[in-house]
Amino acid sequence: MKLESRSPTGPIAEAWSRAKFEMKLVNPANKRKYKVIVVGSGLAGGSAAATLAELGYDVACFCFQDSPRRAHSIAAQGGINAAKNYQNDGDSVYRLFYDTVKGGDFRSRESNVHRLAEVSVDIIDQCAAMGVPFAREYGGTLANRSFGGAQVSRTFYARGQTGQQLLLGVYAALERQIGAGKVKMFPRTELLDVVVEDGRAKGIVVRDLVTGAITSHSAHAVILATGGYGNAFFLSTNAKGCNVTATYRAYKKGAGFANPCFTQIHPTCIPVSGDYQSKLTLMSESLRNDGRVWVPKNATDAAKRPGDIADDARDYYLERKYPAFGNLSPRDIASRAAKEQCDDGRGVGPGGRGVYLDFRDAIKRDGKDKIAEKYGNLFEMYERITGEDPYKLPMRIYPAVHYTMGGLWVDYHLQTTIQGLFCLGEANFSDHGANRLGASALMQGLADGYFIISYTLGNYLAGIDAKSLGETTGAAFKTSETEVKGKLDKLLGIRGKRSVDSFHKELGHAMWEDCGMARSKESLERAIGKIQTLREEFWKDVTVQGTTDSFNQSLEKAGRVADFLEFSELLCKDALVREESCGGHFRVEHQMEGEAKRDDANFCHAAVWEYTGEGNAPTRHTEPLVFENVKLATRSYK
């Protein structure tokens, strides 16, 4: 497997401009001759599909939801970063670049991150022009808020619904192109295979989720923007439909999978309440701007009502441990700190797995109205779920799986190790290293889709013949279709005793316990063993009702869980080999005074896994990471 990053050389500040100039272009009149498939319609996929159609390419876009407007980007709450420096507080492209590299614990590629910081400013301009109703000051200028891991205020937001508003902007642009006949949209359609011939992506095989029909679609290039794999843990803040299927099946066709063990646990989610629980709800990190996180100093106080615990009996542990960043410490650090307090017996709420996020002081300082204006919808959401009023009682929060930094390996052009197969947004591995900073996922999705792929895809297409479109009646597509159908029939044919969900829950439990916030050689080996046993049992004892040629939600789920059962083993393997702690990946064997201890001598690289066939151990390759601009240093938020 060749891992050529194609990063531009020379001064980083001009790298992207230089790279753009050097890229080949496709003549405007020729663009319509090139067919491009985009899988996924979230911020990355939707913006890519709309932008490529605006440029004149012939675009087909696929999503499993009933409308592109429902992609999970919609659930992002807090905001989107951009180095505008509208607040005059010392922000710059370089600072955003620096913060992101440092926040990612030096496990991302400098050139990609710098480009991300650079185009961040264009994103805000574009979104405002498209009518995204960003929060404003009275004078009409844009408002900002602060987010974890940064000491400047650079986060743009639309109440607590920033992801929704950005996605609706993307969706509007996409629908405009659909209405104009430039994008053919396939909703309720799921990718089941990527077709590769002579080392190039030729198209995809999909299932129409309403009729069950399996069809092939060919294109000159395929773009996957299919999100992350957090649902490997069953309980996560991801939507129920989020899955690894597209990227995992691309991996099985030869795309390298990078750093699968880099998963992010978000510190502020509503704690688990029972075994019926189907997902976890995030409370935006922006709440940490005004909320103070604490637990009782003494374990004996944990069962008391929060109001009965005096101030001097409270431990504001983030403020105590990390005075410089306090409640705005990065996510990985805040999550581990919460776990530590609960492991120490000082957790609150059912099962002792919770910490308080308290707005008492902010309400006293700013008044209830001001707090309601900033966070009203989040407070309502909390009350709807828990039945408790956060204006009166502190919120109870606990970490939960939220985002996955790992993903398909891509070069500077966002191309995977398969020619013509590109990967954008959360689905790729490129920009966040071992930990993503808050409000950076929306930024990356839109950067990839609006401002990067339009150049790099043109460069690829300019080098291939427009007449080279694959025949969907050819052998490659037919073989793929047969395989896909065979797998679906197999799932339906087992007729065992256990439901798909019961397997998914058991997998998730094993992953959370043994490959969650703290990992060790012992726990990871245990997890791998459990996954292997569970996978065997799944293929013997799962029961899926209904038929393949109809609307069948159980069958959809079964296919996704089958992929999670394979992929999770890869995730644990990656975690096992990475004998260091960095960002969201915490190996208990590698720590210093309770903080993550990186091993730059041996692990300053991206680990890229190559599939080597059913039953064979995958091969681990590495892309060395070179830090020429931001000096490798121990991350400190103290």
Add this chain to the structure above:
Amino acid sequence: MSDIDLRLHVWRQPKRDAAGKFVTYEVKKVSVHASFLEMLDILNEQLTTKGEEPVAFDHDCREGICGSCALMINGRPHGGKKATTVCQLHMRFYKSGDEIWIEPWRASAFPVIKDLCVDRSAFDRVIAAGGFITANNGSAPDANDVLVPKEQADRAMDAAACIGCGACVAACPNGSAMLFTAAKLSHMHHLPQGQPERARRTLAMVTAMDAAGFGDCSNHYECEAACPKDISRDVIAELNRDYAKASFAHREHAAKSDGA
């Protein structure tokens, strides 16, 4: 009191053109902390392990923002709790022994696909007709070059909060999509960026709404009561005014074009 027993009457319909009917199920020992959809998950686990096909229902984010979930519960969209989608409706609002009737949205523009799932692509067609601001990528001025008064930005955001779930249509005796369409127009028309296409957008979206098979608005305002995002009916008044103005402007424009 932490667990309850329920009797559910669920609409089952194998596919679009097939006949449907209510089927009664008993679900026992449901935690009051579970959400309504988690209660349906429990029912589906029961059905699956008994070898019956589980009930199909749309859902995804389960935090009230994607707009996928769409259930008529005891005749009320999303169960009738103020500003709450069904995924955020919790079982603490029910008591043991309750009978619950669960149906899909009923509107001719939203045909049933299976059981509780309907086809809401008509909404996408309304947006495709004009629910956008034409601003090709790359053509934007600096975001602070166009000032937006806070009050206007807030009004735009109030309307933009729509999640496109279709509860407004399901609640309306006419199956009208006025609240949905008007919310999108209101969002864009409170912003300076939305002004250039104002008339064109209004006419195009209203035309598309009619073509998609939605009924007319006769001011019942059931839509407002059912909206899980509290979209105000005021947006409908805004639409009506815009539509009248746009119709005039369009006629004038057409006349001038004819004369040229």
